Amino acid sequence: MFRRSVTAGVLALVLGIPAGVHAAPPPGRPGAGDVYYPSYGNGGYDVAHYDIRLRYQPKTDRLTGVTTILASATQDLSRFNLDFSLATTSVRVNNRPARFTLARDHELVVTPARPLVKGEALTIVVEYDDIPSKAVGAGKTAWNRTPDGVLAVGEPEIAWWWYPSNDHPADKASYDVSVLVPDGVEVISNGTPTEWASATVDGWSRYSWRQEKPQAAYLAFLAIGDFDVNLDFSADGSPIINAYSKRLSAGTAAAAKASVERTDEIIDWLAGKFGPYPFDSRGGVVTAAYDQAFALENQTRPVYDGSFFEAGANSSVVVHELAHQWFGDSVSVAQWKDIWLNEGFASYAEWMWSEEQGEGTADELARYVYTTKYPADDPFWKVKPGDPGSADLFASAVYDRGALTLHHLRKLVGDTHFFAILKAWTAAKKYGAGTTPEFQALAERISGADLDAFLTTWLYTPSRPDLAVGARAAAPAEPASWSRIAASRHAGSRHSVQGG
Known part of the structure; x- marks a missing residue:
């Protein structure tokens, strides 16, 4: 027996009942409401899953x-x-051909054969x-x-060049990615392979990957080329x-493996x-080396430029991307202006790892960044990490001053509260998105400290903060329970070769 619930609006459309006095529905917004990137993402729908099936010829760069x-x-x-920049040949919505046009450089405007109803x-x-x-x-x-x-x-942005999407971190989805390529190259993507080098056409092989956890559109990736692939299990x-x-040169390959093969160890830490x-x-x-000149935290499988390992092993960049x-993949930014919630945390993880490895304590690194790396008159201090502007989205202040903010927050509230805040944040916002005000509210609930002046100084003031701000001890308070914090979730990289 088959049953399907049909809303009154859908039923009227299916049966051809006249709309009568009902006004035509509005179009969806051509943006998700991001203050930095108003045209990125879209309104009117929520994506649950992408199934991407491709054929790619590296010699000609043709993608179908x-x-x-x-x-x-x-x-x-x-x-x-939909956010998309490639030449589209057809669009169907619910089994019916739809009209479509490319507006501006990445807006595929789709008009279904009939209006759609909420839900x-x-x-x-x-x-x-x-x-x-x-x-x-x-x-x-x-x-x-x-x-x-x-x-x-x-x-x-990257999705526009290989699949249509709702391209904003606020709308995550699961993924199936399947790519047919000529024999002799591999296809690496996110998640777990479901099909590896399956010969389906003479001279061509198919690679398929599945990401079941929610993933932002920019974190989906393809690396197509001639790779050595190592498989192990945690x-x-x-x-x-x-x-x-x-x-990769022999020496760089060895240094890369000495770093990236520590992934499981670093994740456990x-x-x-x-x-x-x-x-x-x-x-x-x-x-x-220098194929891309940066590292990026693609979900489950970061991509590192070989230049990071030319001077030897570099576990620091691996720590950052992991x-x-x-911070960035499971808990994404609800607005790109809150990018410090990604980069500041990843950079601070590098400082903590340095201390773990006996290569300089977090406090020593914080003092070096504050007093030596960036003198008081350095333009670095003019960038506000909590609202850097789209032109400075990946400025060094977002990374290093973001990390300084966290270090001085740790000194302000103490280790017990600080690490309770981090674990509560990742639990409460798991697979979702967050904002700086939400992070502040959670940190204040756990620590008992009023953080308004502190965060205003460290995140939003275009000058070097006085170290006295953040040096005072917070009022003592017991950490809130993980279960209560997780239940109250509704209350309240790019890493360049220069660092970042």
């Missing part, structure tokens, strides 16, 4: 694809937008065929061709998959600081 989006309408809709399940099928390196979005081409393939890795049985470009690791797969990808698995 079909992306199926499972979503639900959050309002009545006459039309809606309606959506199946959106987009077919496309293009040369991604020729597509321009936000004034650039983020699709990065390499001698043996391509890197689809970037922040805050103590809980989850796969550890690391990949290294075969174009970070879990002691931040709470349980939030995903069911882990690993990393190392590209050839810390993002909690």
Whole structure:
């Protein structure tokens, strides 16, 4: 027996009942409401799952694809937008052909055959065929061709060049990614492989990956090229998959492996600081030197440029990107202006790791950053990490001054409260998104301290803070229980080779 609930609005449309006096529904917003990037993301629907099926030829850079989006309408809709920059050949919404047009450089405007009603399940099928390196979005081409393939890795935008999406961290979804490529190259992506080098066409092989946990659109990635792939398993049985470009020099490859093969050890150490690791797969990808010139915290599998390891092992960058698995990936920013909640925490994790490894305490590193690395007249202090502006989204102040904020918060409230705050934040916001005011409210509940003046000084004042701000002890208070904090969730990288 088959039953399906149909709303009155849907039933009227299906039966052809005249709309009568009812006004036509409005279109969805062409943006998610981000103050820095008003056109990024979209309104009117919420995505649950992306199924991305591609064929890619590295020699010609031709990408053909079909992306199926499972979503639900959050309002009545006459039309809606997807963030996408490639030439689209067809769009279907709930099995009916839809009209579509590309507005500006990354807005695919879709008009369904019939209006959609709030709460309606959506199946959106987009077919496309293009040369991604020729597509321009936000004034650039983020699709990065390499001698043996391509890197689809970037922040805050990369999805536009390989799949249509609701491209804002506030709307996460699960993913299936399947790519057909010529024999001789591999496809590395997020999560766990479900199909590896399956020969389906002479001279071509298919690679398929699944990410079951919610993931922001920019954290989905592709690394296509000639890689050495290492597979291992963590103590809980989850796969550890690391990949290294075969174009790395022997010395750099060895240093990279001496760093990235410590991923499982580092994750276990970070879990002691931040709470349980939030995903069911882990690993990393190392590209050839200067293929991308940065590292990025792609969910479950960060991508590191080989230049990080030219001088030898570098576990610090691995710590940074793995810390993002909690701060940035599991707990994302609700607005890009709160990027310090990603980068400040990941940078502070590096300082704590340095202390763990006996290479300089967090306090020593904080003093060095405050007094030597950035003198009082350095322009570094003009950038407000809590609201840096889109032009300074990845400024060093977001990283280092963000880390300084956390270090002095730790000194203010004490270790017991500080680490209680971190674990409570990652538990309360797991697989969601957060803001600085929400973080402040949680920190105040746990520590008993009024943090208004402290955070205003350290995050929002365009000058070097007085160290006396944050040196006072907080009023004593018992840490709130994890269960109560998690239940009250509704109350209240990019890492460049220069550092970041």
